[in-house]
Amino acid sequence: MVNLITGPRGSGKTQQMIDLANEKVKTSSGNVVFIKRSHKDTYSVDFNIRVIRMADYPDILTLEEFVGFLYGMAAGNHDIQAVFIDSILKQANITLESLPSFIQKLIKISSENNIDFYLSVSADKNEIPDIDSLECTVL
Template identity: 85%
Template structure:
């Protein structure tokens, strides 16, 4: 399942994601991954969560490369149960216009590998097209 947390900048999405990740790792039988552009604001992420700083991978520049990165993570670790992607519009070249394509690709990864995704999106949910599908769970 692909879960979306939407809202304007400064509305507490990152902290909500961290709280969700910290709760998820307590009950998870698999691995929990938290992807963020930088390590800023992640000092409260549980030690058992794999935190990935995308700034460490500067050559991942496109949506396709980012999806390939996710497939590589999944291929290298079949125990991943949940992936959190904070500020998805700051990752690679993902924009509001390309977000529906990205969400479709995540939905495919999710269903093929039984992985839950949680994404924070710095936009109002009425600004995002294609999220009214039953494939997505809009949390906020």
């Protein structure tokens, strides 16, 4: 399942993602991963959540490479149950225009590996192309 948290910059999406991740790790029998561009604003993430700073992986530059990174995580750890990706439009070269394609790839990863994805998007729901045709939930 792919879940989106949308809204303008500064509307509290990161804190909402952290709160959701902290709740998820309490009830999960598997691993929870939180992906961010930097470690800024992650001081309140539960210690049991694996935080990944994408700035540590500077060679992941494209949507395809980012998807490959996610497949690698899933292949390397079959216990991942949830992946939170904060500020998705700041990851690799993902844009509002390419977001539907990226979400379709996440839906495939999700169904193949039983992983729930949570993405924060700095845009209103109506700004995301084809959002109503995607099999995702806007929280």
